[in-house]
Amino acid sequence: MGAIELERIVEPGPAGFHPPSAAELGVLPPKPLHGLTFGHEVSEVKALEEMARAMFTRKNATIFPGPLVLWNWNDHAADKAKAVLELAAQIPEVLMIPMPDYRPKYPKIEPEEMINPNHPNLTIWGNKIEVCIFIGVHCHYANLTLKMIRAGTNCWTSAICAEQGHEDAMFTIRDSDATKIRMAAQVFKRVREEMGIALPESGENVRFTGFQSLVHGGKTHTNPLDIALGGDGAASAAAFGHNPESMQREG
Amino acid sequence: MSDSLESEVKTNPQGDPITSAAPAPATATKVGRKDPHAEAKKQKIVTPEYMFSEAPREREFITGSECAKEAVRRSNVDMSIAYPITPQSETLQLIGVLYGEGYVKEFYRGEEEYGVMSAMAGGSRAGVRCFTATAGPGTLRGLEPIASWPGHRLPLVAMFTCRVVNAPLAIQPDNIEIAYLLNCGMIVFHAENQQDLFDYIMKAFIISEMNDVTLPVGVCCDGFFVTHARGYCAMQDKGLKLPAREAWRGAVPVLDAENPPARLSRDAPVQKSNFMAYNIHAVWQQEVWAAVERSRKYIDLYMDGLLEAQNVEDADVLLIASGSMAGQCREAIRMCTEKGIKAGLIKIRSLRPFPTKELRKLCAKAKLIVVPEFNYVGWLAKDVATAIYGYSKAKIVAGPHVYGGMSMPVEMIYDEIECGLTGKKSATVPSSAIMGTVDPDEVAHFMQNI
Numbered sequence: 001m002g003a004i005e006l007e008r009i010v011e012p013g014p015a016g017f018h019p020p021s022a023a024e025l026g027v028l029p030p031k032p033l034h035g036l037t038f039g040h041e042v043s044e045v046k047a048l049e050e051m052a053r054a055m056f057t058r059k060n061a062t063i064f065p066g067p068l069v070l071w072n073w074n075d076h077a078a079d080k081a082k083a084v085l086e087l088a089a090q091i092p093e094v095l096m097i098p099m100p101d102y103r104p105k106y107p108k109i110e111p112e113e114m115i116n117p118n119h120p121n122l123t124i125w126g127n128k129i130e131v132c133i134f135i136g137v138h139c140h141y142a143n144l145t146l147k148m149i150r151a152g153t154n155c156w157t158s159a160i161c162a163e164q165g166h167e168d169a170m171f172t173i174r175d176s177d178a179t180k181i182r183m184a185a186q187v188f189k190r191v192r193e194e195m196g197i198a199l200p201e202s203g204e205n206v207r208f209t210g211f212q213s214l215v216h217g218g219k220t221h222t223n224p225l226d227i228a229l230g231g232d233g234a235a236s237a238a239a240f241g242h243n244p245e246s247m248q249r250e251g
Numbered sequence: 252m253s254d255s256l257e258s259e260v261k262t263n264p265q266g267d268p269i270t271s272a273a274p275a276p277a278t279a280t281k282v283g284r285k286d287p288h289a290e291a292k293k294q295k296i297v298t299p300e301y302m303f304s305e306a307p308r309e310r311e312f313i314t315g316s317e318c319a320k321e322a323v324r325r326s327n328v329d330m331s332i333a334y335p336i337t338p339q340s341e342t343l344q345l346i347g348v349l350y351g352e353g354y355v356k357e358f359y360r361g362e363e364e365y366g367v368m369s370a371m372a373g374g375s376r377a378g379v380r381c382f383t384a385t386a387g388p389g390t391l392r393g394l395e396p397i398a399s400w401p402g403h404r405l406p407l408v409a410m411f412t413c414r415v416v417n418a419p420l421a422i423q424p425d426n427i428e429i430a431y432l433l434n435c436g437m438i439v440f441h442a443e444n445q446q447d448l449f450d451y452i453m454k455a456f457i458i459s460e461m462n463d464v465t466l467p468v469g470v471c472c473d474g475f476f477v478t479h480a481r482g483y484c485a486m487q488d489k490g491l492k493l494p495a496r497e498a499w500r501g502a503v504p505v506l507d508a509e510n511p512p513a514r515l516s517r518d519a520p521v522q523k524s525n526f527m528a529y530n531i532h533a534v535w536q537q538e539v540w541a542a543v544e545r546s547r548k549y550i551d552l553y554m555d556g557l558l559e560a561q562n563v564e565d566a567d568v569l570l571i572a573s574g575s576m577a578g579q580c581r582e583a584i585r586m587c588t589e590k591g592i593k594a595g596l597i598k599i600r601s602l603r604p605f606p607t608k609e610l611r612k613l614c615a616k617a618k619l620i621v622v623p624e625f626n627y628v629g630w631l632a633k634d635v636a637t638a639i640y641g642y643s644k645a646k647i648v649a650g651p652h653v654y655g656g657m658s659m660p661v662e663m664i665y666d667e668i669e670c671g672l673t674g675k676k677s678a679t680v681p682s683s684a685i686m687g688t689v690d691p692d693e694v695a696h697f698m699q700n701i
Contacts, residue, residue, distance in 0.1 A: 018533060023541030028548070029463055067504075102504075118531045139462055140404050140502035140538060147534035163462040163500070167541070 009039025012170055013150040021147055022167040029164040035173040036165060044173050048184050051133065051158045051171040052191040055091050058131035058156060062095040063088050064115050066137030068162065070098050076178070078229050083181035084135055085224040090188040092199055093207045096224070097123060099134075102141050112211035117141040121152040127209065133158040134169070135181070142166055160184060288353025294492040296327070299457045302493055303450075303553055308485035315477035318445045318484045319384065319410055320345035322452035323355065327492045329379035330357040334367045336389040337422045338474035339412040343384055355382075364393035368409075372396055375405040375467075378498030378505035380456060384410035386474055388417050390428045394435075400467040401436030401539045404503045406459040406496070407467045408452060413574075413625075414474040415655060423656020424474050426574060429602065430630040432469050436539040438546050439603040440554075441573040442472040445482035447600075454553045456493060463545040465502035471602075473575040473625060502542070543604050550601050557606035559598040560613055566595035568668050569617045569645070571610075571635050573599040576623050576659065583664035594668060605634055611642040619671040621648045623664050629684070636686060646671055646687030650680035 010022045027039040035047025042050075055061040069081045088094055097115050104118040111126025117137070123129070132155055134142050139161065146157050146168035159166035160181060165174035173184070192199075199205050204221035213220055286292075297306065302325070313321070319342045323331070331350070333343035350358035356379075361367035364385055374381040385393060390411055400407065413426035432439050440455060442448040448470065455468035472478065498505045550557055562584065563569060570580040577598040587594035597613055599606060614620060620643070622632040632649035639645075651667050653659045663679055670677040677685075 018530065021534075021537040021541050023544040024537070028545060138501075138503055140465065143502075143538045143541065144531065144534050147537055148530060151530060151534070163502075164545075 006038075006040050010036075010150070010168065010170060011038070012156050013153050015150050017151075019151050027167040029167055030172070030174055032175060035171065036167060036169070037171050039167070045187060047171050047173050048187040049191055051173075051184075052188045053195070054131045054156050054158070054171065055094070055133065055188070056192060056195055056197055060095060060127055060129045060131075061091055061093070062097055062127065062129045062132040063091070064097055064099050064132055064134045064137070066099045066134065066142070067101060068138065069136030070100055072229060079178040080136065080181060081229055083178040083185070085227055087133075087135075087181055087185040087188060088206055088224040089203070090185050090192060090199070092192075092197060092205050094205065095127065095129070095207055095209060097127070097209065099137055099141075099145075102138070110211060112209035115145075117145040117148075120145045120148050124149055124153040124155045129153075129155050131156045131158075133160060134166075135160040135176070136162075139163055139166070143168055287351060290489075291353035294327075294354075294490055296494050297491050299454075299493060299553065302487060302491060303454060306487040306491060308487055310483050310485045312481050313445065313484055314341075314479055314481050315412075315442075315445045315448050315472060316341040316345055316479070318449040319452060319478075320349060321484070321486050321489070322449045323382055324349055324489055325487060325492050326382070326453050326456050327380060327495050328355050328382050328456075329496070330374045331355050331382045332367045332370050332374070333358070333360045333383070334362075334364050334385065334389065335360075336364075336386050338414055338478045339384045339386040339389070339410070342410065342412065342478065346382070364389040365396060368393035368396035368400075371407055371409070372400060372403060372405055373506075375400075375407040376403060376506040378496070378501075380460075380496040381407040382410075382452075383407075384412060386412040387414035387422075387425075387428055391416060391431060394431060397432070397437070397467075397469075398435040401542075402535060404465045404501070404539075404542070405467055406456075406465050406501065408455045408459060409467060409469050410448075410452065411469055411471040412474040412478045413471055421656055422474075424476055424575075424658075425626055425654045425656060426471065426473055426624070427626040427628065427630075427654070429471050430626070430628055432471070433603055433630065433634075436466070436536070436543065437603065438464070438466055438468040438543060438601070440468065440470050440601055441599065442470060442477060443573075443575055443577045443598060444477060445480075445484045448472050448477055449484050449486060451554070451600075453493065456496075457553060458546055458549045460496055460501070461546070461549055462500050462502055464542050464549065466539070466542050466546065471574065476575040547604050550604070554600055556609070557599070557601040557604065558609055558613075559596075559600060561596040561598070562593075563595035563597065563613050566593045566617060568592060568594040568619045568621065568672065569597055569614060570594065570664065570668075571597045571599065571620060571622045571631070572624070573602060573631055574625070576625055579659050579661055579664060580623065582661040583668065586661065586665045587668060592668065592672070599631065602631075602634070605638060607638040610635065610638045614639045614643040614645060617643060617645040619648070619668065620645045621650075621664065621667050621671060623650065623659060623667070624652050625654065625659065627652060627654045632684075644687070646685065648677075648680055649684040649686070650677075652680075 009025050030036050030041045034041050035044045037047050037050045069084050099115045102117050105116050111123040115123035149155050157169045158171040159169040160176045161174050162176050165172040203223040206222050206224045331346045349355045371381050371383050415421040415423050415425040440451045442451050451470045455470050459468045572580045580596050584594045624631050629649045648671050651663045
């Protein structure tokens with residue numbers, strides 16, 4: 001007999017017109033070495049296993065890297081960025097859509113280019129994303145994003161957080177430095193192998209959005225381990241078609 | 252008198268002789284002068300855990316204003332901004348002394364409270380540890396920027412030395428201003444005495460800056476009763492200080508006006524909300540209050556809980572109070588004990604977050620709950636009644652109240668306890684402020700009034 005499944009507290013969306021926050025439901029970030037699944041505190045590895053299964057089984061799995069790993073702030077950020085790409089390398093057909101900054105995009109966002117915390121639902125809807133991982137996003141903006149996605153979309157959200165974790169995500173772990181992100185990649189690898197899911201022999205498991213494909217001359221896939229980091233503070237977001245010049249365009 | 256002697260008398264622009272400053276000794280040189288910042292430079296950084304729980308303390312008999320000064324001295328504060336208002340003025344004057352001694356890195360007087368609170372926002376957003384204080388009308392003048400602090404996720408500490416809010420003009424104790432602070436989304440503590448004020452200010456900095464909190468903390472006290480009166484305060488060695496703020500760990504990036512990831516001065520959603528979905532503001536508010544919830548574990552850790560319970564086991568009567576009113580209640584409980592009445596005290600330390608679960612548990616068996624306050628509206632009684640509705644069958648007395656500078660005689664509290672237990676008509680609390688009687692009309696009237 002398997003473990004008794006606990007009733008989900010943080011339900012996947014669409015949760016309704018304006019659902020209560022996870023904190024209002026009594027869910028708070030997990031203790032050290034723990035994670036959350038659907039609002040319940042579990043071991044960190046258990047949370048990662050559940051996160052991995054969701055990423056392997058739901059449609060249009062996407063990693064949303066945020067500014068803390070997209071911009072080459074320092075050696076630590078660069079190392080974390082590499083670890084994120086190693087995690088991505090374990091997920092077949094994964095999309096990578098950056099959150100390069102937190103500024104609202106107007107008059108409209110290009111959902112295949114980026115996601116934004118002020119209207120993240122547009123990118124989720126635009127790409128029909130049903131499962132995702134946020135990583136490298138400042139906590140306040142991650143929390144806004146997770147709440148809006150749960151309210152208005154059917155996307156299952158995950159947050160790999162460098163601080164205390166995020167109670168509004170369906171799955172979260174905390175204190176995630178580069179070492180822990182690499183550990184997460186190993187958990188994903190194990191779960192993938194247990195599920196009998198193979199990676200492409202070419203190693204090109206990251207699927208470009210239409211916009212990214214245009215930037216890369218019509219190429220449809222890439223190997224995340226081939227993505228070069230930008231130097232001197234430049235953004236590796238450029239690999240996904242977003243670069244500092246975009247800021248000028250946006251005013 | 253010779254010309255040479257006359258020329259030695261210094262005058263101000265109006266021609267009056269300057270007598271306040273002693274003339275510099277003729278032999279004074281820069282060489283050998285004492286560094287006014289020497290002691291501050293010697294301060295040793297210790298962990299919050301050591302500072303709050305382990306560091307040896309020595310007791311001094313000092314005013315609340317002096318306690319605030321000593322707390323700031325040990326809190327590694329970067330910037331403090333002042334604007335005078337009674338009864339707060341002395342506190343920031345003393346912080347000015349700390350600035351002179353090098354314990355605070357930046358200090359100036361703002362134009363008025365709106366400017367002060369706005370500048371506090373700028374300082375905190377830029378990544379430094381900020382402290383200010385105000386009172387009564389100053390709190391309300393600064394309320395727009397104060398209410399925007401939580402939304403901007405600004406960790407800082409503001410001390411509110413509560414007094415009457417005009418008009419009519421008065422400077423006396425009355426804590427009505429706390430009612431305006433409770434729904435801003437900030438964390439609000441209420442200090443009973445000088446010791447509380449000292450401890451709460453230091454702990455507020457640490458709680459405020461926790462990544463999953465990243466919110467301002469208002470440390471309130473009742474003006475004059477705490478600020479101007481002396482009390483014993485046990486303090487750590489002044490050679491110790493808390494670690495500096497690590498702004499890079501905040502829930503939001505520090506301000507950079509032009510560079511990504513957030514050019515907040517130009518791009519914050521609040522400035523361009525016409526382009527936003529309405530629910531961004533809704534989830535933003537949810538997130539502020541979620542952060543208030545997340546602060547509970549740190550208040551439990553550093554402040555030993557959101558409330559303090561005394562003699563509540565088997566008590567028939569519970570007095571629930573915050574701030575200086577808790578001291579009056581202790582004396583009322585002593586009177587009760589002398590007369591054989593089992594009475595206990597619940598002192599609320601944290602008004603936001605509010606100790607709802609704790610109160611439900613502690614109030615479950617009480618027969619009578621009395622909530623005396625230093626204000627007209629009874630903001631604490633409203634919160635208590637809301638929190639324990641359905642969890643206690645106790646009769647709740649929303650009073651007695653004094654305000655406008657009146658002090659609360661202990662007998663006034665005791666009389667309410669006696670009336671509540673015997674059913675005798677109260678001389679000071681109207682029946683409309685008593686919930687739990689058998690008359691449904693009175694209950695309805697009470698609910699309307701709260």
